[in-house]
Amino acid sequence: MSLFTVIDVKSEKRTQFIDITASVRECLAGSGVSEGVAVIFVPHTTAGITINENADPSVPGDIIAGLARLVPESGDYQHAEGNSDAHIKASLMGSSVTVIIKEGQLLLGTWQGIFFCEFDGPRKRKAWLNITAA
Amino acid sequence: MSLFTVIDVKSEKRTQFIDITASVRECLAGSGVSEGVAVIFVPHTTAGITINENADPSVPGDIIAGLARLVPESGDYQHAEGNSDAHIKASLMGSSVTVIIKEGQLLLGTWQGIFFCEFDGPRKRKAWLNITAA
Amino acid sequence: MSLFTVIDVKSEKRTQFIDITASVRECLAGSGVSEGVAVIFVPHTTAGITINENADPSVPGDIIAGLARLVPESGDYQHAEGNSDAHIKASLMGSSVTVIIKEGQLLLGTWQGIFFCEFDGPRKRKAWLNITAA
Numbered sequence: 306m307s308l309f310t311v312i313d314v315k316s317e318k319r320t321q322f323i324d325i326t327a328s329v330r331e332c333l334a335g336s337g338v339s340e341g342v343a344v345i346f347v348p349h350t351t352a353g354i355t356i357n358e359n360a361d362p363s364v365p366g367d368i369i370a371g372l373a374r375l376v377p378e379s380g381d382y383q384h385a386e387g388n389s390d391a392h393i394k395a396s397l398m399g400s401s402v403t404v405i406i407k408e409g410q411l412l413l414g415t416w417q418g419i420f421f422c423e424f425d426g427p428r429k430r431k432a433w434l435n436i437t438a439a
Numbered sequence: 440m441s442l443f444t445v446i447d448v449k450s451e452k453r454t455q456f457i458d459i460t461a462s463v464r465e466c467l468a469g470s471g472v473s474e475g476v477a478v479i480f481v482p483h484t485t486a487g488i489t490i491n492e493n494a495d496p497s498v499p500g501d502i503i504a505g506l507a508r509l510v511p512e513s514g515d516y517q518h519a520e521g522n523s524d525a526h527i528k529a530s531l532m533g534s535s536v537t538v539i540i541k542e543g544q545l546l547l548g549t550w551q552g553i554f555f556c557e558f559d560g561p562r563k564r565k566a567w568l569n570i571t572a573a
Numbered sequence: 574m575s576l577f578t579v580i581d582v583k584s585e586k587r588t589q590f591i592d593i594t595a596s597v598r599e600c601l602a603g604s605g606v607s608e609g610v611a612v613i614f615v616p617h618t619t620a621g622i623t624i625n626e627n628a629d630p631s632v633p634g635d636i637i638a639g640l641a642r643l644v645p646e647s648g649d650y651q652h653a654e655g656n657s658d659a660h661i662k663a664s665l666m667g668s669s670v671t672v673i674i675k676e677g678q679l680l681l682g683t684w685q686g687i688f689f690c691e692f693d694g695p696r697k698r699k700a701w702l703n704i705t706a707a
Contacts, residue, residue, distance in 0.1 A: 307474045307573030309541055340575045342612060342705060344476060344537050348548030350492040356668040357660055358618040363651035364660050370651075371644055371661040376505055383497035383504075392491055392498050393505040400490040400551070401537050403612050403669050405703040407577055412701060414616025417668070433546060435539040437476060437573050439575030439705050441608045441707030443675055478610060478671050482682030484626040510639055517631035517638075526625055526632050527639040534624040534685070535671050567680060569673040571610060571707050 306438040308336045312345075316426030320373070322355075322365035325432055326418040329404075330411050332434050339409045341438040346401040348433060351391035351425035353398030359418025372397065391424035398422045406436065440572040442470045446479075450560030454507070456489075456499035459566055460552040463538075464545055466568050473543045475572040480535040482567060485525035485559035487532030493552025506531065525558035532556045540570065574706040576604045580613075584694030588641070590623075590633035593700055594686040597672075598679055600702050607677045609706040614669040616701060619659035619693035621666030627686025640665065659692035666690045674704065 310332045314323055329345060347354045358364040372394050382389035402419060405412040413419075421432055444466045448457055463479060481488045492498040506528050516523035536553060539546040547553075555566055578600045582591055597613060615622045626632040640662050650657035670687060673680040681687075689700055 307476075309539065342575075342703065344539060346537070346539055346546070348546070348551060350490075350498070350548065350550045355664040356618075357664050361652055361654075363653070364618070364657070367650045367652050367657040368661050368664055370649070371657070375509055375643060381504070382501045384495055384501050385497070386495075389498070389501040389505070393502050396489040396491050396502055397531060397665060399533055399536075399667055402667075403537060403614070403671060405577065405612060405614055405701060412614070412616070414618065416618045417616060433539060435476065437571075437705075441610075443673065478673060480671070480673055480680070482680070482685060484624075484632070484682065484684045509643060515638070516635045518629055518635050519631070520629075523632070523635040523639070527636050530623040530625050530636055531665060533667055533670075537671060567673055569610065571705075 308436040310434045312432040312434055314421045314430040314432055316423035316428055319426055320369050321423045321426055322420040324359050324418045325421050329419055329434055333411055336436050338406060338436050338438045341406045343404045343406055344401055344435045346433045349430060351388050351395055352430055353395040353422040354402050355398045355420050355422055356402050356417050358416045360416050365420055388425045394424045442570045444568045446566040446568055448555045448564040448566055450557035450562055453560055454503050455557040455560055456554040458493050458552045459555050463553055463568055467545055470570050472540060472570050472572045475540045477538045477540055478535055478569045480567045485522050485529055486564055487529040487556040488536050489532045489554050489556055490536050490551050492550045494550050499554055522559045528558045576704040578702045580700040580702055582689045582698040582700055584691035584696055587694055588637050589691045589694055590688040592627050592686045593689050597687055597702055601679055604704050606704050606706045609674045611672045611674055612669055612703045614701045619656050619663055620698055621663040621690040622670050623666045623688050623690055624670050624685050626684045628684050633688055656693045662692045
């Protein structure tokens with residue numbers, strides 16, 4: 306059994322990490338699935354997804370700043386749309402995360418949250434959630 | 440139900456992103472699976488895999504150049520084979536991608552393609568595709 | 574069918590890659606699962622997981638050194654705990670790896686091993702292994 310849900314995401318800055326953990330948990334609760342795996346996939350090429358600390362907002366802030374130091378917005382890029390840094394950062398973070406489901410719960414560590422990583426906003430975006438029951 | 444397929448990849452440069460989306464789609468069509476998940480895994484340590492834009496070839500080109508700036512081919516490396524940069528880039532991109540299958544289709548965003556990331560070619564390589572029906 | 578196991582990891586340095594391939598193989602052998610997928614998930618925000626060469630120990634050493642050059646321990650970070658570099662490196666490596674299971678074997682390439690990536694040790698850590706039979 307497999308359940309597919311679209312999670313709407315609205316970014317308000319060019320670069321922004323948006324915590325979507327609560328949305329994923331809500332979909333899982335509604336699914337009735339108790340054991341399995343959740344895949345959260347980002348169908349964009351200038352946005353990614355990562356799991357990191359969502360307790361102190363300075364953590365996603367430091368990740369954003371660290372990525373900006375590594376991959377500058379302006380550079381010797383060939384792609385004409387001016388967002389090559391966003392494409393590179395999307396691949397560094399990855400296009401999906403996989404989370405184990407156990408006893409109906411999303412199995413995350415104490416400090417972990419799931420962040421949609423906007424690198425070329427502000428935009429209306431989507432994350433795709435697929436819950437597979439074991 | 441689970442279906443395993445080997446996708447052959449032939450790189451022609453030291454560093455090259457090779458679009459394998461069509462091969463994955465073809466295997467999926469042949470599998471008859473309508474709902475589930477596809478895992479594409481790269482069994483090499485100097486190659487990785489990523490999902491990014493496959494419409495404008497300057498996008499993978501900019502990712503390759505961006506990674507080369509971050510991880511130079513020559514450096515203060517200990518590994519004697521002269522390809523430490525390729526190992527580092529492989530871990531930055533990752534060894535697998537996971538894509539949702541829905542109504543018999545590989546669920547990718549409009550601009551997304553699956554790239555085998557060669558970092559130590561030219562070589563004959565493989566990607567392993569595992570399709571699991573939900 | 575799905576089987577969940579906790580793998581205990583003990584790091585002895587601030588930054589250390591610990592090969593957990595044998596532990597994963599042992600759990601798989603005990604599970605009796607012959608076809609499916611293994612997800613290994615790290616429930617920490619200053620540790621990650623990656624697949625790379627485990628034959629020559631200079632390879633994980635070069636990856637650690639390469640990441641240290643990219644993300645210095647001291648920098649203009651906002652997070653007050655002094656481990657922002659560890660959070661950034663965790664997201665660069667990722668929080669999980671997915672490995673295909675075939676004929677009862679963990680399907681890794683000849684040179685591949687699974688490394689728990691400690692970035693803020695020494696600590697007692699955990700990796701979560703979820704084996705799903707197809």
